[in-house]
Amino acid sequence: xxxxxxxxxxxxxxxxxxxxxxxxxxxxxxxxxxxxxxxxxxxxxxxxxxxxxxxxxxxxxxxxxxxxxxxxxxxxxxxxxxxxxxxxxxxxxxxxxxxxxxxxxxxxxxxxxxxxxxxxxxxxxxxxxxxxxxxxxxxxxxxxxxxxxxxxxxxxxxxxxxxxxxxxxxxxxxxxxxxxxxxxxxxxxxxxxxxxxxxxxxxxxxxxxxxxxxxxxxxxxxxxxxxxxxxxxxxxxxxxxxxxxxxxxxxxxxxxxxxxxxxxxxxxxxxxxxxxxxxxxxxxxxxxxxxxxxxxxxxxxxxxxxxxxxxxxxxxxxxxxxxxxxxxxxxxxxxxxxxxxxxxxxxxxxxxxxxxxxxxxxxxxxxxxxxxxxxxxxxxxxxxxxxxxxxxxxxxxxxxxxxxxxxxxxxxxxxxxxxxxxxxxxxxxxxxxxxxxxxxxxxxxxxxxxxxxxxxxxxxxxxxxxxxxxxxxxxxxxxxxxxxxxxxxxxxxxxxxxxxxxxxxxxxxxxxxxxxxxxxxxxxxxxxxxxxxxxxxxxxxxxxxxxxxxxxxxxxxxxxxxxxxxxxxxxxxxxxxxxxxxxxxxxxxxx
Amino acid sequence: xxxxxxxxxxxxxxxxxxxxxxxxxxxxxxxxxxxxxxxxxxxxxxxxxxxxxxxxxxxxxxxxxxxxxxxxxxxxxxxxxxxxxxxxxxxxxxxxxxxxxxxxxxxxxxxxxxxxxxxxxx
Numbered sequence: 001x002x003x004x005x006x007x008x009x010x011x012x013x014x015x016x017x018x019x020x021x022x023x024x025x026x027x028x029x030x031x032x033x034x035x036x037x038x039x040x041x042x043x044x045x046x047x048x049x050x051x052x053x054x055x056x057x058x059x060x061x062x063x064x065x066x067x068x069x070x071x072x073x074x075x076x077x078x079x080x081x082x083x084x085x086x087x088x089x090x091x092x093x094x095x096x097x098x099x100x101x102x103x104x105x106x107x108x109x110x111x112x113x114x115x116x117x118x119x120x121x122x123x124x125x126x127x128x129x130x131x132x133x134x135x136x137x138x139x140x141x142x143x144x145x146x147x148x149x150x151x152x153x154x155x156x157x158x159x160x161x162x163x164x165x166x167x168x169x170x171x172x173x174x175x176x177x178x179x180x181x182x183x184x185x186x187x188x189x190x191x192x193x194x195x196x197x198x199x200x201x202x203x204x205x206x207x208x209x210x211x212x213x214x215x216x217x218x219x220x221x222x223x224x225x226x227x228x229x230x231x232x233x234x235x236x237x238x239x240x241x242x243x244x245x246x247x248x249x250x251x252x253x254x255x256x257x258x259x260x261x262x263x264x265x266x267x268x269x270x271x272x273x274x275x276x277x278x279x280x281x282x283x284x285x286x287x288x289x290x291x292x293x294x295x296x297x298x299x300x301x302x303x304x305x306x307x308x309x310x311x312x313x314x315x316x317x318x319x320x321x322x323x324x325x326x327x328x329x330x331x332x333x334x335x336x337x338x339x340x341x342x343x344x345x346x347x348x349x350x351x352x353x354x355x356x357x358x359x360x361x362x363x364x365x366x367x368x369x370x371x372x373x374x375x376x377x378x379x380x381x382x383x384x385x386x387x388x389x390x391x392x393x394x395x396x397x398x399x400x401x402x403x404x405x406x407x408x409x410x411x412x413x414x415x416x417x418x419x420x421x422x423x424x425x426x427x428x429x430x431x432x433x434x435x436x437x438x439x440x441x442x443x444x445x446x447x448x449x450x451x452x453x454x455x456x457x458x459x460x461x462x463x464x465x466x467x468x469x470x471x472x473x474x475x476x477x478x479x480x481x482x483x484x485x486x487x488x489x490x491x492x493x494x495x496x497x498x499x500x501x502x503x504x505x506x507x508x509x510x511x512x513x514x515x516x517x518x519x520x521x522x523x524x525x526x527x528x529x530x531x532x533x534x535x536x537x538x539x540x541x542x543x544x545x546x547x548x549x550x551x552x553x554x555x556x557x558x559x560x561x562x563x564x565x566x567x568x569x570x571x572x573x574x575x576x577x578x579x580x581x582x583x584x585x586x587x588x589x590x591x
Numbered sequence: 592x593x594x595x596x597x598x599x600x601x602x603x604x605x606x607x608x609x610x611x612x613x614x615x616x617x618x619x620x621x622x623x624x625x626x627x628x629x630x631x632x633x634x635x636x637x638x639x640x641x642x643x644x645x646x647x648x649x650x651x652x653x654x655x656x657x658x659x660x661x662x663x664x665x666x667x668x669x670x671x672x673x674x675x676x677x678x679x680x681x682x683x684x685x686x687x688x689x690x691x692x693x694x695x696x697x698x699x700x701x702x703x704x705x706x707x708x709x710x711x712x713x
Contacts, residue, residue, distance in 0.1 A: 201692055204691060204692035204693070205692035208692055208693045208694075211712065212695070212705060215704055215705055215708055216702070216705070
């Protein structure tokens with residue numbers, strides 16, 4: 001039982017159920033003290049008025065001065081009152097190291113969520129000598145899986161994904177290598193456990209690295225679930241259920257997202273998500289991937305790449321929100337390379353036929369276009385139908401932060417501020433912003449610099465480059481063709497495009513005319529490059545440089561004046577001549 | 592049961608000892624050899640050792656603390672020595688939790704807080 005002693009230190013007071021308003025004028029803030037027994041010592045010594053748990057109403061007239069002191073363990077009311085009257089309470093508190101100043105908080109900044117955005121912001125704030133706390137907690141997946149500090153990217157996103165994508169690429173490289181003279185047995189096998197252990201070992205070193213970094217920068221880290229319980233106050237609950245309260249001047253919500261489930265029988269009991277896949281302690285075997293997001297396609301891609309039988313079940317289109325011309329090419333390539341696609345179906349039931357690691361699951365699916373029902377058996381069903389923001393169970397209602405009720409995302413202004421001035425948000429939970437690690441990191445760092453270092457730079461969300469690591473990689477920056485047409489009008493944009501054949505693919509006779517380059521130019525603005533798209537190996541490496549060029553406003557002419565590097569894939573962008581408008585053939589012959 | 596310490600010298604002895612205690616939490620501190628007066632050729636190891644020793648009581652019960660002398664300076668500088676190749680050590684002193692990616696290297700070992708974190712972290 002905690003006793004909070006409220007004693008005199010400021011002037012006006014308003015009291016409602018459980019809410020104490022302290023301070024004067026613009027210094028006011030309200031403290032909400034739920035299930036705590038409170039004791040008020042009234043200024044003029046009229047006597048202690050004990051508030052029972054749950055009963056908050058206190059009659060207070062005139063200017064009853066109140067202050068707020070935290071966690072003062074005081075046994076008896078009378079003793080306290082006596083101490084207060086004698087003026088010794090204040091001394092006692094000061095001696096115990098408790099600050100008696102009413103407006104002081106435990107921390108300058110509390111970050112809820114220790115992922116890409118949260119950690120970047122916390123480390124930056126520590127640079128400016130701010131007292132920072134990070135609360136990070138992973139609610140276990142339905143199958144009981146959890147992970148360490150670092151968030152989605154490090155543990156169950158970008159990092160393990162790219163490593164497993166690399167495993168698949170190496171498998172392909174092994175096959176290509178024969179034509180380059182390497183000799184080894186006909187059959188080359190892949191060991192899932194070896195790959196997963198290596199990946200998890202690296203992820204573990206990153207978790208540890210973050211722990212060390214936070215400690216060295218004097219950022220307080222708690223592995224606890226943070227939620228708002230009242231103004232300027234969060235409750236942190238650790239895995240043993242122990243609760244602690246902390247206050248801060250400002251808060252940063254960076255809680256990220258988690259995979260969505262279908263809401264059909266058997267989904268949570270038998271299906272896995274990306275949260276489980278990267279540490280799966282057994283080979284997934286024959287896998288059904290449900291979804292057409294980049295997560296679905298990337299996972300399907302590397303699972304097939306390491307030799308597994310993979311089927312992708314798509315409800316409607318691939319890669320919603322991405323350039324559909326490119327999305328379709330990605331899908332075609334995957335299909336031509338042994339990945340099965342079931343289009344326009346959704347699962348309605350998942351049943352377990354046989355237990356095991358993996359077992360056998362039966363999936364019943366219904367057409368989106370009629371009544372056709374199909375069944376299939378798989379060792380593993382991987383759900384990748386979308387991700388939901390973790391904003392509904394963190395007490396935002398208690399502090400009045402507005403969220404989009406439908407999507408759970410948080411709208412913020414261009415300074416990442418929510419509707420509550422002292423509460424900010426960054427990362428995947430933001431409404432209408434790209435869900436990318438570098439975006440969260442940049443937003444977090446710039447926000448902190450604005451708050452504590454007098455900076456004014458805001459995060460630039462325009463022309464953020466991105467890459468999808470499907471078997472045929474896709475890099476993009478700027479407008480999709482559809483968005484460009486909508487914004488500028490088809491007659492005002494010029495699309496230059498070409499297929500290309502990476503030199504490294506010639507000798508092993510890999511697909512010619514599958515790799516593809518496209519730029520979208522704004523005719524009315526000196527043919528400025530407003531959209532960049534590339535399908536081919538090392539798409540991410542290729543795209544990064546062009547993203548910088550686009551930030552400088554590169555035009556088609558400048559691109560043409562740039563001499564290419566030979567022989568590399570990216571040079572194609574310096575020699576684009578065929579426009580979509582012309583309808584000409586873009587298939588290339590050799591150089 | 593508390594914890595116990597094993598002092599070993601060289602890679603083979605280290606591996607044998609670690610394998611012997613398989614199943615228990617194992618922490619290892621790798622330092623450069625000590626001369627006749629008990630002083631290591633590695634000055635950072637000289638600094639780190641007392642810091643680490645002071646935190647040993649924070650190790651979980653049943654832990655084994657392996658204090659391992661890696662060899663002389665020449666052996667250590669060889670980029671192909673077994674500690675570098677097999678255990679992926681990059682420097683001495685290194686304090687690590689065996690079988691996990693958790694480790695502290697060089698000046699990190701001077702910080703009692705970090706050492707304590709390594710010993711008490713799940």
